[in-house]
Each structure stands twice: as structure tokens, then as C-alpha cells.
Amino acid sequence: MSKRSYFTPLSVVVVIVAVIVGYLYFGDNNTTVTERPAAAANVVGTQARMMEFRDVIEGLGTAQARESVDVMARVSQTVKQIYFSDGEDVEEGQLLIALQDREEQARVQELEFRLADGRRQLERLRELGQENAASLSMIEEQEVRVQQTEAELEVARSRLEELTIHAPFAGRLGTRQVSTGQLVRPGDVITTLDDISPIYVDFAVPELYLPSLSPGQNVAAISAAYPGREFAGQIESVASRVDPVTRSIMVRAAVENENLELRPGMLLRIELERRVDHTLMIPESAVIPIRNEHFVYKVEDERAVRTTITIGRRLPGWVEVTSGITEGETIIVEGTIRVRDGLPVSLTQQ
The missing domain is CATH 2.40.420.20 (conserved putative lor/sdh protein from methanococcus maripaludis s2 fold)
Incomplete structure (x- = not known):
């Protein structure tokens, strides 16, 4: 028995026609899709x-007073009177402390009387000398006595001044460390005095930026104690040497502090404005x-x-x-x- 053939001439023709029809149908359909405008x-x-x-350089620095001093006693003596309160703002030369000064006052008065008497005697001897009634040696001896008394009086007045303590500059005082009647000795701290308006901030800048640093440049100081606030300032000075270890140079800025909100020792973030484009x-x-x-x-x-x-x-x-x-x-x-x-x-x- 011969095998039955699955492919006849008629089936081949049918397949070819189906392929042509499918190509024409789907090919035209794809062309239509391609030509459809894309959605926006x-x-x-x-x-x-x-x-x-704003081209800025950032750095960290510690605030410090423009002027700062520990107010100390210069002699051993008891406190007679206190003329300030804790945290008070004082002016230059304002009296802060008076120590017991009765002996020094008496010594000054004694020397003032002696000096006045010596000057009267000297004037009298000079008048007598014009009449040849007093020798030149007597006049010279009296002049020496007067000069000696003047020197002793100057020393006594100096010692008397040491018993009163005045503010060396305007600023804000710290906490009082003594009481009336207390014995103080040289070196004992009575209080502190700081001038913090403006306040200084020292911070390090890489040596790469040295050519762009100069006094008068604007800076902004930012403190964590005052979120969202900036304190304006300017460069006060640039150090004369670069640190060979860190390869940075110290810059000092003076920051405005009219309300005395910034205090020495506070950590401040500094933004240094190089230029504005x-x-x-x-x-x-x-x-x-x-x-x-x-x-x-x-x-x-x-x-x-x-x-x-x-x-x-x-x-x-x-x-x-x-x-x-x-x-x-x-x-x-x-x-x-x-x-x-x-x-x-x-x-x-x-």
C-alpha cells in the first residue's frame, strides 16, 4: 500500500494565499499604527x-572677648566697700572696689603738710638770700628736703591709689568673688571684665584661600543657641604665619554683638564671603x-x-x-x- 501524501497542490496554493493576505492585512495595520501621531x-x-x-568659605571658631581681664587686688588689705553688682555693665574708670585706706590717707596728709611747710621755708630762705641773710648752701639743703618730700608724697599717693580698683575699660562684669570685710591678697580675683561688643572669633582657613583674604571682608556667624539667626561681622586681621602642620591660617573676625547675646567661649560657625556673582x-x-x-x-x-x-x-x-x-x-x-x-x-x- 502506498503512503498517503499530506501535501497536495491545492493545499500549497491555499497556504500561499493565506500568507499574502496576512501580510497585506497586518502590514497595512502596522503602518497605520506607526503613522499615528504620538501623544504629548x-x-x-x-x-x-x-x-x-555667594561664594563662601565655612569654618568653626570660638568666640572671645575683644578685651578680657581678671580684676585682681594689688595689695594685701581688707575690702572696705564694693561698688558693683554681678553682670553689671560698667564704663572705663568706674570705681569697683575700695580697700581699707586709713593709714595711707593719713600718710598722704602728713606728707602734704610737710611739703607745704618745706616750700614756705624754701621761699623764705630765697628771700633772705636776696638780702645776703641766708647762705646758698642753706637754700640748696632746703630744696633737697622739698624734693625728697615730693618723692615721698608721690609714693604715698601711689600706694593709696592701689587701694581703689577701677574698671580698666568699658565692658560687662562677671560674678563677684569677694565680700565686704574680706582680706584680699595680690593675685586674688575679685571679678572678671569682658568687652564683648563687638565680639571676636578666631577660625582657621586653608592656605589655598589665602590670596582671597583681606581685612574688611564680610562674614556671618551662626550659633546653635540662636537657630535661624546670623550675626554680621568683618575680618579684623589675618595671621602673619601659616600653620605648617594643618596648612591653614588663622583669621580673626569682629562680629556685631550690640545686645550682648554672644558670649566668650561659644562655638560659632563662620561663613566667609569671598565674592558675590x-x-x-x-x-x-x-x-x-x-x-x-x-x-x-x-x-x-x-x-x-x-x-x-x-x-x-x-x-x-x-x-x-x-x-x-x-x-x-x-x-x-x-x-x-x-x-x-x-x-x-x-x-x-x-
């Missing part, structure tokens, strides 16, 4: 704009990095146009653009993942 992608855009760019900036979310290049999508005639840009410095959320786009051009900041070069977009301004 919804995106959010904004304009490239000129912004202020006006430069072209765009949102950081608009930049697409690919390898070593950066791109943005501009919007032109309601279509996305991929553009190569060159970026520069950065601010939080912003990037400087040095080439590729100009001020006022609209760029896509949201929805860049849904667009391609040349595709239509539906733009919403940010």
Missing part, C-alpha cells in the same frame, strides 16, 4: 534665570548626566529638544550653567523620563 507628554518646566551666587542657574532636577556630559530638555514649539550644557558651581537644589542655554529659555524640570528628543510635550509652568 505632560511635563513641568521653568525658565533659566540669573541668580545671586550673578550667574545663570537652573534647578538641579533638570540636569540629566550621561557619562561625562550633561543634558537638559528645552521646550521649543511645544516639543522637547535635548541640549548639551556645561555646568559649574552648585547651590542647594540649583546648578550654574556656563554654556548651552541662555536666560529665559524654558527647560523641563519634571517628567524628563517620559520625553525624548523631538517629541511633543504638554507644558505646565512651575
Whole structure:
């Protein structure tokens, strides 16, 4: 018995016709789909704009008084009177403490009387000398006595002054450490005195920035004790030497402290303003990095146009653009993942 053939001339013709019909039908259908216009992608855009760019150097420093001194006794004596209160603001030369001074007062008065009497005798001898009634040696001896008394009086007055303690400069006093009637000795601290308006801050800056440092530059001081506030100041001086270990140089800034809110010893974060530029900036979310290049999508005639840009410095959320786009051009900041070069977009301004 011969095997039955599954392929007949008729079946072959049917298969060929089916292939041709399918190609024509589905091929035309695909062409129609390809030619159908693409739907516009919804995106959010904004304009490239000129912004202020503050080039700053940050550092940490400890606040210190412009003038600071421990007020001490210079002699051993008991406290007679106290003329200040804790934390009081005082002026230069203001009396703070008086020590017992009865003996010194009496000594000064005694020498003043002796000096006055010596001067009268000297004047009398000079008058007698003009009449040849007193010798020159007598006059010279009396002049020596007068000069000696003047020197003794000067010493007595100096010792009397040591028994009164005055503020050497204007500032704010600290806590009182003595009481009336207490015996104080040389070196005993009576109180502290600080001039803190303005207040000084010393901070280190890398030697790399040395050429851009000069007195008068603006700084801002920030303290954790006063969140959200900045205290303005200026560079007062720059050290004459670079630290060979840290390769940094010390800078001293004077920070405004009119209300005396900042105190010596506080940790301050310093922002040193090197320069202020006006430069072209765009949102950081608009930049697409690919390898070593950066791109943005501009919007032109309601279509996305991929553009190569060159970026520069950065601010939080912003990037400087040095080439590729100009001020006022609209760029896509949201929805860049849904667009391609040349595709239509539906733009919403940010």
C-alpha cells in the first residue's frame, strides 16, 4: 500500500494565499499604527534665570572677648566697700572696689603738710638770700628736703591709689568673688571684665584661600543657641604665619554683638564671603548626566529638544550653567523620563 501524501497542490496554493493576505492585512495595520501621531507628554518646566551666587568659605571658631581681664587686688588689705553688682555693665574708670585706706590717707596728709611747710621755708630762705641773710648752701639743703618730700608724697599717693580698683575699660562684669570685710591678697580675683561688643572669633582657613583674604571682608556667624539667626561681622586681621602642620591660617573676625547675646567661649560657625556673582542657574532636577556630559530638555514649539550644557558651581537644589542655554529659555524640570528628543510635550509652568 502506498503512503498517503499530506501535501497536495491545492493545499500549497491555499497556504500561499493565506500568507499574502496576512501580510497585506497586518502590514497595512502596522503602518497605520506607526503613522499615528504620538501623544504629548505632560511635563513641568521653568525658565533659566540669573541668580545671586555667594561664594563662601565655612569654618568653626570660638568666640572671645575683644578685651578680657581678671580684676585682681594689688595689695594685701581688707575690702572696705564694693561698688558693683554681678553682670553689671560698667564704663572705663568706674570705681569697683575700695580697700581699707586709713593709714595711707593719713600718710598722704602728713606728707602734704610737710611739703607745704618745706616750700614756705624754701621761699623764705630765697628771700633772705636776696638780702645776703641766708647762705646758698642753706637754700640748696632746703630744696633737697622739698624734693625728697615730693618723692615721698608721690609714693604715698601711689600706694593709696592701689587701694581703689577701677574698671580698666568699658565692658560687662562677671560674678563677684569677694565680700565686704574680706582680706584680699595680690593675685586674688575679685571679678572678671569682658568687652564683648563687638565680639571676636578666631577660625582657621586653608592656605589655598589665602590670596582671597583681606581685612574688611564680610562674614556671618551662626550659633546653635540662636537657630535661624546670623550675626554680621568683618575680618579684623589675618595671621602673619601659616600653620605648617594643618596648612591653614588663622583669621580673626569682629562680629556685631550690640545686645550682648554672644558670649566668650561659644562655638560659632563662620561663613566667609569671598565674592558675590550673578550667574545663570537652573534647578538641579533638570540636569540629566550621561557619562561625562550633561543634558537638559528645552521646550521649543511645544516639543522637547535635548541640549548639551556645561555646568559649574552648585547651590542647594540649583546648578550654574556656563554654556548651552541662555536666560529665559524654558527647560523641563519634571517628567524628563517620559520625553525624548523631538517629541511633543504638554507644558505646565512651575
